[in-house]
Amino acid sequence: MEPILLLAAELWWVAPAAAAGAGATGYAIVRRRGTVNGRRLGYDAARLELRRAQLDARAAADAARVARADAARVAAEKAAARADASAVASARRALREAQLASRAAVARVKVSRVRVSTERSAMAAGGMLPLERLRGRHDVLLARWMEYETDAARAIAFPAMSDGRQPATAAFLAALERARDARPRPDSRVTAEDFAAYRASIDDLERAFDVAERAARGEQVPSELPDALWDAARTIAMRTSDSVIAWTTRRRRQ
Structure with missing residues (x-):
């Protein structure tokens, strides 16, 4: 799907929110014991x-211990x-990778504890x-991206932001x-698990x-996104390439 078409699909919630009328909240709520309570959602998700x-x-620490024992056995x-x-x-090498994974997992625990504290305060x-x-x-991210799609000067200056064949742009479109x-x-019931999944997707986005902005400006960017997102990005890039080939073929036949 081309970026501009993906944008149209991205804004599905605008019409329902506009049609809701004055006084409508437009946001999902969580009911606890018969009362409306959406304020705990972030805390429960954290x-x-x-x-x-x-x-x-714990699993990463166990894997590191197994790798250490295996390294000692091979030695x-x-x-x-x-x-x-x-x-x-x-x-x-397997031991080093397992130890790095264990340290990263410990760091994620620390980050998660900070998020719990932050959500409790909020x-x-x-x-x-x-x-x-x-x-x-x-919505802020969507507005920033729309500037590259609707502003002619930006589109000319940074064409890579609209080119799904570029790896970083494809990764962004996959995250989108x-x-x-x-x-x-707006009318759905949201659980803590739903909220956590949505928040993780926004963090990745x-x-x-x-990364896409820096790459479009010619900066060298590391592959700091999740592997699963890069896998999805390859699919986006292939779909975009296929659409470009099909469009070129149609033009040649005209």
């Missing part, structure tokens, strides 16, 4: 993410002439509901689709947009 991060950290086998240097190097302070804040972040799919509809 606690859910913390529990998952802790489980992942002993080499000393006994039952393994070669390549086997030792492979075991050590819940006590009042103000916007968590889902409103998250939708606001989403994921965020669109994860965004709750913000990172992907930053």
Whole structure:
């Protein structure tokens, strides 16, 4: 799908919100014990993410211990002439990767704890509901991207931002689709798990947009996005390339 067509699909919630009329909130709510309560949504989602991060950290620590034991076993086998240097190097490499994964998992636990604390403070302070804040972040990103699609000067200066064949742009478009799919509809019931998934998609979208912008400006950018997002980006790039080929073929036949 071309970026401008994806934009049209991205804005499905605008019409329902406009048609809702005065006094309509346009936001999903969570009911607890018969009362409307959407203020705990971010806090409950943060606690859910913390529990998952802790489980992942334990699993990563176990994997690192297994890798350490395996490296020691291979080293002993080499000393006994039952393994070669390549086997030792492979075991050590696996150990380093497992240790890095364990450290990353511990870091995610720390980040999750900070998020729990932040959401607890936000819940006590009042103000916007968590889902409103998250939708606001989403809408800000959409507005920033629309500038590249609707501003002729920007489109000419940064054509890569509208070219789905560019890896960073394709990754952003893939993140855009994921965020669109994860965004709750105005009349839907939203659970903590739904909110956590939507927030994760917005986090990925913000990172992907930053990477795409820097790449479009000619900066060297690292592959700091999730592998799953790059996999989806390849699909976007192939779809875009196929559409360009089909359009070119039609033009030649005319």
